[in-house]
Amino acid sequence: MFGYYLDLAFHSLRLNKVLTALMVLAIAVGIGASMTTLTVVHLLSGDPLPGRSQFIYYPQVDADTKGKDSKEPLDMLDYQSAVDMWNAKRADRQALTVQSMVRLNPGDAVKSPVLTMMLSTTTDFFTMFDVPFRYGGPWSGQDDVARSRVAVITDDLNQKLFHGENSVGRTLRLRDSDVRIVGVLKPWRPSPQFYAVRGGRFADGDTSDFYSKPENIITPFFSGLEINDGNFQQFTCWHLPERAGHLVNSPCAWVALWVQLNDASKVADYRRFVADYAAQQMALGRFTHAGNTRMRSLMEWLDFNGVLPGDVRLQAWLAVAFLAICLLNTVGLLLAKFLRRSGEIGLRRALGASRVSVFAQYMVEAGMIGLIGGAFGWLLTLLGLWLIRQQPVAYADLARLDIPMFTLTFLAAIGASLMAGLLPAARACRVVPAWQLKTL
């Protein structure tokens, strides 16, 4: 029966080519626009650490002497608090992070000096965030404490400097220090660059920079502070630091601490630890208030920062409304088409076809339009994503259609056209046979 309906649908679609083309076009354009933007939303709002993010937390205390318990704490930590909490080793894993622009000087493989971003962190960073290695591995906890001059580099930089060869053991000259490469990452592109997300509430929706690529060079935290001393940027300061760019023990927030807590009781314990730490610092006179400590989980933190750029959200709404209009259009055209064949329907009904089979026949026709529209819509989605990749935004290289979204494109197209066909098909199967036959 289904094959017969397909035949009928084909026949009917060929009968009025202009109308068919209009419907396919409407579905294709609607699907193309909405799938392009939804793919971007899907890529940008996903979990950067699936299966792990629920264990990752971002503790915050507020050393700002101008802060208040009723206000949100600063988005980053001051050096003292961050290092104290890291030293306490109360979490399953813990990583301090700070980013800075460092000068990569000519040396082993570098011809002319370049400035590049450097991440300075502690060894747990790699295990905690499941960072994949191609060659070598992370440095040891001993390297953290001993301030060893070692580094891990990204695949990007390894390709550029060493043509993708195993560069473990080679050295790089960072400003005036030689660092030995101990590990090379596999391509690693968390979306967003979650560990660097902060200050989203001040960005007014302009958050596309949260989707930047990871830093090319990763060094141990304390080594990084020594190597690149004088080149660190504060998130904010409540007094001027004594020396610009040197922020250790300055009245500035500029360091982040990430912790991994493997179960609920540990989370509660750590929350208490953070609150106790703030209270203790207040008792010591370093903090002026201790009531606004926070500890958000990774996803809560991303949410708090509103990582999805405002323009992307606006575009998604627009595309969905656009799809709705295209569907309305298709409903109208299908209605026109089906009712025009009232005579034919009357004849089929008179010859014994049930209402259900008439309904089924027209739904098959609607679904076919959806399938063809979906195929064109898929091409338009690819075109749309290509256009986004040409845009000068940080997330441009991420805009690609993955398999779930590819499947969803067709499901959405067929679903949409079936929905659009529902009303026309229902009307068609209510055609009274006798009345139609009389006017034939």
Place this chain on the structure above:
Amino acid sequence: MEILPILSTLRRHKITAFLVVIEIALTCAIVCNAVFIINQRLQRMDMDSGVDEHRLLHIQVADIGAVSDQKSRTLTDLAALRQIPGVSEVASVAQVPFGNSSSNTGIKLDPKQKLSTLNATMYSGENMVPTFGMQLVAGRDLQSDDYKDFDDVVRGAAAKDAKALPHVVLITQGMANRLWPGQQALGKQFYLLDYPMTVVGVVKELVRPSIWDDSTKSYSMIFPMRMARGEYVIRTKTPEDRDRVLAAAVAKLKEINQHRVVLKKHTFDDMRHDFFQNDRAMAGLLIGVCVALLIVTALGIVGLGSFWVAQRRRQIGVRRALGATRSNILHYFQTENFLLATIGIAVGMVLAYGINLLLMVHYELPRLPGIYFPVGAVSLWIIGQLAVLGPAMRAAAVPPVVATRSV
């Protein structure tokens, strides 16, 4: 006009009529708001920066040797840059309009205030007003005895030594109006980190390097501090000289120290172009969506119009046989479309207003100006009429003889 018969016909085609109305309403609502956003973005891209953009160049070099000789290096650089033919002014600065990286601070009108009165950005550098080509509307420019070295200021601030800090400041007209509405700003004081600053001059406009809220875009202050960070602004004699001067300046800076890295080198026109790239992309996208929506809606009207004409062929034949002229038939379909469009537009306007309210809450957009409603209505009427013209002409071409067939 024969409105009553049209209405009674429409009543028999409720669903199709309803679909057309809804489609027109949604299109109207979305296009009105989209055009409004496009306009907002275009206006933003047209923002006055307060500086002579066409003649300005920006160069930033990094890491010019040891910290101790940065000051003398800067002087060497500035002298070398000044000698390039075609250069009219140069300055060593800390930040530039549209530069996207800024240093901001809260200021207070009263030192005892708990919260800042407003947050403004801090420009500094010698010779800024003439180099940027800013317009001084009141008071004087900063003078050489106002200036302090930036490093001394930082050291002084850490040691809480008020003498090491600058005492005077230039602010923008926009900031002056916000701080002292309706009053003369000259001679007034505000407090920065508990230190008083006296306003000695007001410039017409100077936008902030990064603008996250358009209402505070011109809250800028210029402090008399000499900068030695390797960030230079060059004003050329004519806009045509720009590219040549830029190349010459970069070559010169490289010649002075081969090992320095040039971080940025661009004209201010390029900086403006980059600064507003998101707005431009969004406006382009919205224009595309609007055009597509209007086309889809028009095609929908064509499709349904054709269907109705085909369905009513015999009815049209009968009317023609009874004496209706071709133009009567043409007008019938045009009036029908006009009626549907009018209802659609009416609903669409309410929707447009609702969407605008939502956008005002979530995207801090201003209220939709009244002018959008009549303009939107007229354009949709025109599109509706154009779309229905084809089917209506085909209807008018139906010969009266159809009435006598197959009865």
